[in-house]
Amino acid sequence: MKRKYQLTAKNADIYDLYEQSVQSVEFEVEFINKMFKRYNRGICLDIREDFCSSAFISTEWVKAKNKNAYAVDIDKSALKIAHEKAKNRISKEQLNRLFLIKGNSLNVKLKKVNCILATNFSYWVFKERESLKKYFFNTYNNLKKNGIFILDAFGGYEAHQELEEKTKHKNFTYVWDQSSFNPINNDLTCYIHFEFNDGSKINKAFKYDWRLWSLPEITECLKAAGFKQVDIYMQGWDKKKDEESDKFYCVKKCDADAGWIAYIVALR
Numbered sequence: 001m002k003r004k005y006q007l008t009a010k011n012a013d014i015y016d017l018y019e020q021s022v023q024s025v026e027f028e029v030e031f032i033n034k035m036f037k038r039y040n041r042g043i044c045l046d047i048r049e050d051f052c053s054s055a056f057i058s059t060e061w062v063k064a065k066n067k068n069a070y071a072v073d074i075d076k077s078a079l080k081i082a083h084e085k086a087k088n089r090i091s092k093e094q095l096n097r098l099f100l101i102k103g104n105s106l107n108v109k110l111k112k113v114n115c116i117l118a119t120n121f122s123y124w125v126f127k128e129r130e131s132l133k134k135y136f137f138n139t140y141n142n143l144k145k146n147g148i149f150i151l152d153a154f155g156g157y158e159a160h161q162e163l164e165e166k167t168k169h170k171n172f173t174y175v176w177d178q179s180s181f182n183p184i185n186n187d188l189t190c191y192i193h194f195e196f197n198d199g200s201k202i203n204k205a206f207k208y209d210w211r212l213w214s215l216p217e218i219t220e221c222l223k224a225a226g227f228k229q230v231d232i233y234m235q236g237w238d239k240k241k242d243e244e245s246d247k248f249y250c251v252k253k254c255d256a257d258a259g260w261i262a263y264i265v266a267l268r
């Protein structure tokens, strides 16, 4: 009789669990292409994925013919994992168009690209206004003339709370832990934990030491860095399912929801 494989803290790969829990790379690739169409910016060929970690978006990006991805992370071990994963996901030819670069997104200088991405709030590592502006200035300078910078943000009053949120997946539970928040400077420390059906756990699989930035602050810093237009795309609500939908809408005003996620689209 075949023994049933069970996912546990011992055999789980935290990068796989992370990707399954918080990433949706087909959606992100589609979103980039949609934005280039919407703003008449031509075809997006080359992207730079900042704070890439396992470079999942870049790996998906190079599946399209002739497209290149430059994936940047400060952590050499994350890039090693990215390379291992990419080898199993894409062909050799596609792998040749994926460039994994160890660098600091704050000041990295590469070939200019059509689009730069900073997803899952990773740029919140820059806690001072000056460093945030410096990072945005770097993205501005490393985009081609018609380039687009896409980043995201979360907020709402729940973002200011210390709380734990569990999401059940088939073989594990994803735990988002907003462990501490300081209203004086908006310092926010978060963890991701994973729990398994056999009762085992991976505590503090990932740690984030961030500043919770607001949309007007981010917009102001992007404009100060030179971006001529900054649009906010808020996640929609699926009334039938009573949950967030997979659609994002460009809005100037929205409800003060308890928790929201938005894409920020900055045009060079």
Ligand SMILES: C[S@@+](CC[C@H](N)C(=O)[O-])C[C@H]1O[C@@H](n2cnc3c(N)ncnc32)[C@H](O)[C@@H]1O
Pocket (backbone or CB within 6 Å): 022, 023, 050, 051, 052, 053, 054, 072, 073, 074, 075, 078, 103, 104, 105, 106, 118, 119, 120, 122, 125
């Ligand atoms: C939350 S993960 C991002 C994963 C992925 N981009 C996503 O959208 O889910 C954050 C990554 O940012 C990297 N990182 C932190 N500070 C950085 C910096 N200044 N420059 C480049 N990478 C940085 C970390 O090593 C980590 O791999």
